[in-house]
């Protein structure tokens with residue numbers, strides 16, 4: 118899901134930038150691959166890790182890191198350097214991180230799969246549930262930061278724009294809490310909160326669609342306003358992360374019950 | 376568009392155009408001519424509309440008249456420079472002096488909303504010291520208002536217009552965060568920024584009265600750059616789409632296509648109403664107070680045209696200063712060409728600014744200051760500029776226009792000093808209403824020239840520093856007009872007091888750019904609106920003390 122959101126978002130944004138640099142195609146290919154691989158993984162019933170899938174997940178992670186580097190370079194080389202103007206309107210600093218995340222999460226899920234029916238899943242010798250929960254929590258914080266930056270650019274003109282900068286950090290806190298407690302305490306609230314975030318992610322598309330309609334010409338002028346208005350594909354990345362969070366909580370529960 | 380509001384009034388029969396909905400209407404309170412209203416306001420621009428809104432919100436009965444049409448921006452505005460000349464005040468006027476002003480597109484407006492309907496939206500605060508220019512900086516005249524008070528009113532206007540500006544403003548005392556974020560810079564703005572960085576001075580995103588995010592039914596800016604010919608998206612926060620709708624919903628009446636020819640005074644020397652021309656006949660609106668807000672030429676013209684036996688030299692003119700101390704602002708430009716495409720016309724024309732020479736006094740051989748901004752001339756204006764400045768025509772002009780996409784330019788808004796000889800008087804000729812037309816006399820002084828020379832030299836260096844080629848100077852241009860009814864502390868050296876109230880006629884007020892004692896190097900509209908907000912507050916306070924004529 119995260120991969121799908123990244124694919125669509127970077128497609129729209131890099132299309133808007135007319136793919137001025139050939140490297141701007143990379144995230145599309147990689148996110149596309151990640152998406153294809155995870156679909157493949159879902160369809161594939163064999164309980165083992167798949168090398169091709171691993172390779173693509175890891176390449177996603179690398180793309181994310183490199184992309185962040187490129188975007189930082191793009192921002193700092195503009196006149197004004199690291200200023201609000203360039204952080205608002207230059208290449209988004211946080212966006213490539215989402216590819217990194219989708220890669221990492223994919224990689225984790227492969228490890229879980231490889232462990233087969235065993236109860237204590239491990240990734241790099243760390244407990245799987247905790248690892249996924251930590252990655253997800255960091256992802257929620259980062260994505261929330263990105264939304265915060267862009268919503269600040271939009272001057273929080275609608276009070277609902279405060280939701281993605283308040284709810285996800287709380288979710289991240291709850292996940293972190295679950296990790297610290299080793300899942301000892303009831304994780305009901307965390308689970309409930311993850312579901313809330315899934316809902317928020319989808320509702321966000323609706324709000325962004327409303328945002329698009331408020332541009333000159335509204336939806337009749339969709340070909341311009343989809344580019345101008347708030348990005349439709351962005352909010353579901355919260356839903357993707359929250360689903361990963363739910364899975365992590367589940368893994369932790371299984372591990373404890375084992 | 377067959378009827379775009381220019382031929383018959385739209386605001387009547389209890390309704391006025393809804394500027395946010397095509398074909399829509401909003402309800403409007405109406406007063407009869409015989410009913411004396413608390414305030415009749417002449418002009419609905421930056422000064423008049425703001426005051427009308429605030430006074431109506433404070434519960435006073437208000438009728439505001441404008442000689443211009445009530446446009447519907449979503450429907451009436453074409454992306455066509457010629458068509459949009461309908462927004463300018465082009466009635467007959469005579470200009471003279473050593474540097475006669477070119478009146479029209481760059482310094483007038485005739486519409487509900489006034490000049491703000493097609494202004495360039497640059498929304499700057501004055502430098503605090505300018506309010507005490509005489510005492511603190513040694514030139515011009517002091518304002519009778521303290522800058523700290525103005526600072527609060529600036530904030531009110533910035534919020535009301537949802538100004539989009541930089542997160543931190545580099546000059547002057549701290550100001551609250553602008554309500555909306557700055558717009559993305561276009562290539563012309565980045566050129567200004569690179570020039571400033573090369574010369575080691577500060578620059579920033581220009582605070583603009585156009586939306587960078589939605590606001591109610593107004594759309595955010597689409598960066599097509601037709602701002603100075605009107606804005607067809609309502610992103611521009613002109614008086615027409617901000618103060619006027621608020622004024623209507625607070626119960627004010629707006630009358631479009633209503634030209635005021637004369638203010639009537641009685642034997643006691645009080646104003647009793649205004650004679651105005653609407654729908655082919657002269658009418659008379661009774662009022663307990665009259666406010667003149669017709670811009671720096673029409674305001675003194677109306678006061679002078681309203682002379683009586685009791686006031687033979689015109690109303691509010693015991694000081695003899697009505698019409699005097701007219702101040703334009705210098706508007707010189709330096710242009711060049713870049714190798715790469717700039718397409719400077721994309722987006723609002725002045726996205727980046729430096730106020731360095733407004734705040735820095737070292738290294739100046741002149742009084743006053745100037746700001747300079749990036750430019751984005753529309754094609755027809757650019758062709759005209761080439762034709763007048765370089766005498767290009769025919770094939771050579773076409774040739775030059777092929778390089779239009781590479782043009783980059785910097786332009787100042789520069790302070791000119793008040794001089795009594797720069798003035799508005801009445802000519803003997805009469806206009807279509809039978810009213811004597813204004814004669815506008817203007818000559819630069821040595822200080823004005825030194826400021827202009829300094830700015831041209833500096834901007835030329837800025838363009839050279841970014842490797843612009845074929846750099847040339849546009850020497851003769853002016854913009855915004857102010858002065859002609861200055862405010863002050865004393866009846867013998869000013870026309871109105873700090874409350875914009877005439878010293879001579881206590882129920883006659885003047886509330887527009889005419890009241891400026893000095894102009895500074897900043898575009899004036901934010902200051903005009905701040906003064907109007909202050910005036911409304913003062914009128915409310917004075918009325919509570921029983922000091923405003925309300926019977």
Ligand SMILES: Cc1cc2nc3c(=O)[nH]c(=O)nc-3n(C[C@H](O)[C@H](O)[C@H](O)COP(=O)(O)OP(=O)(O)OC[C@H]3O[C@@H](n4cnc5c(N)ncnc54)[C@H](O)[C@@H]3O)c2cc1C
Nearest residue numbers: 418420421422442489490495496497635669887888898900
């Ligand atoms: C092209 C252009 C760009 C500009 N750009 C900027 C900018 O970027 N930033 C900035 O701060 N300022 C800018 N200005 C200046 C700004 O618009 C004016 O300073 C401001 O609007 C003046 O306010 P005002 O109330 O004095 O007059 P106006 O806003 O001009 O309003 C006067 C109104 O009074 C009406 N009127 C006059 N006489 C009569 C009468 N006798 N009877 C009835 N109605 C009458 C007129 O029709 C007009 O509508 C610009 C101006 C122009 C023309």
Ligand code: SF4
Nearest residue numbers: 596597599600602606
């Ligand atoms: S560039 Fe923006 S403010 Fe200017 S006319 Fe277009 S929408 Fe209006």
